[in-house]
Amino acid sequence: MPTDNSFAIIDQAAWEDLVARYDGRMWAVARAFGLSAADAADAVQGAWLRLVENADAIRDPERIGAWLVTTTRHEAVRLGRSARGEIVSDLDVPDTALPDPTAAVVDADFGRQVWRRLDLLGEPCRSLIRLYVLHPEARYAQIAVRLDLPVGSIGPTRARCMARLRALVEEEAR
Amino acid sequence: MREEYLLAALRMGAGTDPVPAGVSADARSAFGLLLPGGVPAGPVDVAVPPGARSADGTAHGTADGTADAGVRRFSAGGLVIDVETSVSGGRMEVAGQVSPAPGPDARVEVRTPHVGKVRVPSGDGHFAVAGLPPGWVSVVCHRPGHPPVFTRWFHVRP
Incomplete structure (x- = not known):
């Protein structure tokens, strides 16, 4: 009860x-x-x-x-x-x-801060993460075509770019 | 920091995919599904014997309580509730059995977020409801003099 x-x-x-x-x-x-x-x-x-x-x-x-x-x-x-x-x-x-x-x-204000951090990353990280965030249903093959990258590289590149972005954000938070 | 949370924050910051009004409306209406004092029946990880749905019993459970034929077993408050689901023509049928048989004054309510149907279980505790929308579902056993016993909500894919 x-x-x-x-x-x-x-x-x-x-x-x-x-x-x-x-x-x-x-x-x-x-x-x-x-x-x-x-x-x-x-x-x-x-x-x-x-x-x-x-x-x-x-x-x-x-x-x-x-x-x-x-x-x-x-x-x-x-x-x-x-x-x-x-x-x-x-x-x-x-x-x-x-x-x-x-x-x-998970907060809109924090998200806007992260977008500013994202702008510090070079290509292809900036475009890849932007595509990945704004088109969550996009397949790796579609992202590969848009960015002119081998489809097999999308997963590892995305992981590397996200790790760099996360490091930037965490560094700022310290 | 979980990557999905970082992605979610970015999505919120972009503001391009706001939560649909229907999702918010469903969240608000979920308040009406609260059963204060109700007893939650959790899933049981034992094989479900045949016969949850009908006397001839063709469905068999798996070791985790989730059967390939859609049979689930839940237990609490001295009751066992076996539930079998199927979807045909876009509508869901829910059938099952309450054990031990809850008595002639008991009622079994099959709930989805938007529709609930009440049945008087048979003498041996069987019940069946048809014509429900697939998705989230829970079964409640109401017995006079006892708190309602409800199964955890589970999802049935169309």
Whole structure:
């Protein structure tokens, strides 16, 4: 049964405030996994449904935002795998006690800072990441054509460019 | 810092792919699905015996409780809920069994985010609902004098 400090006593206004604060972040995370719009919508909805079913178990409302983003990532991974025809276990349910604190970086203001960092990278990193971010459903073959690069190089180049960008961002944060 | 979070932040910063209004509306309406005091039934990693859907029983579970034929088993509050799903013509059928049989006054509710259908289970606890949209689904067993027992939400791909 819910207790007085249970999240289950949340009212509709508080719920809608959560939606207003976090649904854009959750959508961005789902799309960052390259999900189609339909699958991304399912991933976001799945995260809200996890909150519905875990409402009685959540004791720290301050961490709900990070929990929602973390859970969206989890559901996006699962839906991405099922979209590829993989068997996904129902047993792999996200732990309500373990929101990822790094989820806080999913924020529009921070994103604009990262775009400025991206401009410091040379080519092909700048164009590759730009394409990858703005067209999450694009295949490597399509990106290869746009950038005139061998298709086999896209994956390794993307990983290297993302590592450089992440290093720049983390360096600035220190 | 996870790469996906960095990409998500970049996407938000670009502002080119805002969350669709329908996604936000679904998030708001999820509030109506809360079952305060309800008992969540988690998935069980045992083989599901045949017969969840019908007496002749042709479906078999796998070791992780997720069957290739769409059978899932959930358990809580002294109840076991076996659920089998299928999709045909774009509509989802959900059938299953509550064990032990919950009694003549019990009700089984099959919920999707937008549609819920209530059935009186048969004497041995079987139930079936057709005509639902594929996607997220949960089954709730309502028994007089007991808190509702609901399965974790699970996703059925069209």
